[in-house]
Amino acid sequence: MIGDLIKYVITNIRHRFTRSSLTILSILIGIMSIFVLISFGEGLRNYMDIMAQEMGTDKLIAQPRGYGAPGTTGTHLTKEDLDFIKKQRGISESTGMIIEQSEVKIDKKKLGKWVFMMGMPTDPSEQKLIEEAFAGYGIFKGRALKTGDKNKVTVGYNYLFADKIFSKPLKLGDNIFIKGKSFDIIGFYEEIGNPGDDSNVYMTNDAMKELFDIGDEYAMVYIRAEKGVVPTELAERLEEKLRKKKGQKEGEEDFYIQSFEQLMETFGTILLVLNSILVIIAGISVLVAAVNIMNTMYTAVLERTKEIGIMKSIGARNSTILLMFFFESGFLGLIGGSIGMLLGYGLAKLGAIAIATTGYSFLQPYFPWWLIVGCLVFSFSVGAASGFFPARAASKLKPVDALRYE
Numbered sequence: 001m002i003g004d005l006i007k008y009v010i011t012n013i014r015h016r017f018t019r020s021s022l023t024i025l026s027i028l029i030g031i032m033s034i035f036v037l038i039s040f041g042e043g044l045r046n047y048m049d050i051m052a053q054e055m056g057t058d059k060l061i062a063q064p065r066g067y068g069a070p071g072t073t074g075t076h077l078t079k080e081d082l083d084f085i086k087k088q089r090g091i092s093e094s095t096g097m098i099i100e101q102s103e104v105k106i107d108k109k110k111l112g113k114w115v116f117m118m119g120m121p122t123d124p125s126e127q128k129l130i131e132e133a134f135a136g137y138g139i140f141k142g143r144a145l146k147t148g149d150k151n152k153v154t155v156g157y158n159y160l161f162a163d164k165i166f167s168k169p170l171k172l173g174d175n176i177f178i179k180g181k182s183f184d185i186i187g188f189y190e191e192i193g194n195p196g197d198d199s200n201v202y203m204t205n206d207a208m209k210e211l212f213d214i215g216d217e218y219a220m221v222y223i224r225a226e227k228g229v230v231p232t233e234l235a236e237r238l239e240e241k242l243r244k245k246k247g248q249k250e251g252e253e254d255f256y257i258q259s260f261e262q263l264m265e266t267f268g269t270i271l272l273v274l275n276s277i278l279v280i281i282a283g284i285s286v287l288v289a290a291v292n293i294m295n296t297m298y299t300a301v302l303e304r305t306k307e308i309g310i311m312k313s314i315g316a317r318n319s320t321i322l323l324m325f326f327f328e329s330g331f332l333g334l335i336g337g338s339i340g341m342l343l344g345y346g347l348a349k350l351g352a353i354a355i356a357t358t359g360y361s362f363l364q365p366y367f368p369w370w371l372i373v374g375c376l377v378f379s380f381s382v383g384a385a386s387g388f389f390p391a392r393a394a395s396k397l398k399p400v401d402a403l404r405y406e
Contacts, residue, residue, distance in 0.1 A: 019299070023332050029289070030283070030340070034375065039348045057259075059222065061260065063077075064255050078216060096222075097120065097220045099119065103178075103179075106174075124144075155185055157190060158359065159185070164195075290386040294329075322392060328387065336379060337382075
């Protein structure tokens with residue numbers, strides 16, 4: 001019976017090809033939009049999960065409160081703050097990072113590029129702490145900074161390529177100019193996946209202080225918790241102690257301390273809200289598609305009224321007529337959903353390639369099995385639900401009235 005029903009449905013769709021195609025197109029657009037948006041959302045979530053694994057759950061970060069990127073807020077954590085943090089119970093190690101912005105040139109006479117300058121500690125253990133905080137991205141070409149590297153820098157991944165930062169690629173031993181002073185490139189960092197971080201320039205904290213004529217003013221302080229210590233509890237305790245030490249009231253601190261786990265939860269919440277908004281927008285097009293399917297099926301009932309009368313006169317039950325139209329509308333939805341999903345897959349892949357050219361290579365779509373199955377089930381359900389009332393109307397037609405219909 002199912003086989004005959006499928007053949008009947010396909011025949012009717014082919015006989016009303018133009019109207020059926022327009023109906024399929026409407027649900028195709030909605031499912032394609034949902035598929036693309038969710039795949040990128042899941043890709044970002046997958047990237048965050050990988051980052052969380054690479055960074056570990058034993059780390060915390062202390063930052064000054066304020067607007068703008070780190071190093072541009074006008075407030076900083078001091079060496080006194082860092083030393084105070086290091087002495088607290090439950091902390092394995094801690095280090096500070098100085099961050100400034102400056103123009104970088106390869107030719108003193110030409111305009112350069114404004115990038116972030118990152119001050120790095122020279123202690124290998126403290127460098128490892130910072131690298132882990134950046135999801136384990138370390139030096140892959142050349143060497144890391146060490147004590148005494150006054151006029152030496154390590155740079156981000158994008159400096160290796162033409163037209164990413166400068167018109168020509170840079171290599172180990174090349175010179176760059178910062179505030180009129182020459183620095184030798186001694187190392188390149190692995191690709192992080194966004195143009196901001198991949199264009200950073202790194203030098204020792206001492207070199208940063210001398211170049212920018214500043215003291216120990218840290219834009220970030222990275223902290224590693226001891227084994228067995230719960231980072232979220234440590235963050236609360238540290239924040240309370242540092243607040244008292246600085247003589248500040250609760251809620252009026254000029255800093256904040258969070259565990260990396262809390263940061264990931266915050267990003268996850270933002271991602272969930274953003275995803276929900278985008279899916280709701282895409283869902284509106286699915287709603288329009290549902291109305292189109294309902295309209296198509298009502299028209300189909302009117303066009304096939306005599307056909308329905310003939311089927312009933314030879315013994316077709318109301319349930320058979322109901323199932324026939326119900327399945328047809330669901331089948332229309334399933335076709336639209338299947339094509340929309342395939343087009344969505346291609347569009348997501350093309351989108352990822354286009355996004356990667358802008359430097360955000362970390363943003364890749366991810367296609368979990370439940371997204372594929374969910375889109376197919378959802379598209380069939382939307383089609384079937386939209387065809388319910390037309391199907392019920394068809395099943396209730398009386399054979400005599402249907403045969404008289406002109």
